[in-house]
Amino acid sequence: MAYTFPKKEKLKSKKLIEKLFEEGKYISNFPVKLVYLKTVLPEDVKFQAAVAVPKKNFKSAVRRNRIKRLMREAYRLNKEIVFNNSDTNFAFLFLYLGKEMPKYSDLDKRIKGILQTFLDTIDNEKDA
Numbered sequence: 001m002a003y004t005f006p007k008k009e010k011l012k013s014k015k016l017i018e019k020l021f022e023e024g025k026y027i028s029n030f031p032v033k034l035v036y037l038k039t040v041l042p043e044d045v046k047f048q049a050a051v052a053v054p055k056k057n058f059k060s061a062v063r064r065n066r067i068k069r070l071m072r073e074a075y076r077l078n079k080e081i082v083f084n085n086s087d088t089n090f091a092f093l094f095l096y097l098g099k100e101m102p103k104y105s106d107l108d109k110r111i112k113g114i115l116q117t118f119l120d121t122i123d124n125e126k127d128a
């Protein structure tokens with residue numbers, strides 16, 4: 001599988017993002033939090049993902065954008081963990097909750113852990 005993050009995999013729908021916050025489930029691995037929701041996606045993709053960094057914690061847009069770029073990169077390189085092991089469609093939103101600038105290695109480790117926890121969670125839901 002190619003390590004890409006094409007436009008059709010990016011979550012941009014305002015309605016779907018609102019629905020994520022209202023009905024979505026959470027997995028947290030501080031300082032990263034994943035909000036996910038099983039949904040029907042308009043594109044022919046399994047997952048759509050977005051990243052967010054609160055302005056409250058980082059006033060500087062440059063710093064917020066850097067964190068978002070690091071999170072997208074970590075997701076892009078680790079998304080095959082969920083792509084190869086899930087059949088249903090999900091919308092993801094990764095939130096950065098920390099108060100200081102992260103190192104890429106830390107974010108990468110956190111996102112890997114979250115994606116693995118997500119897989120375990122949906123496997124448990126299937127069995128139940």
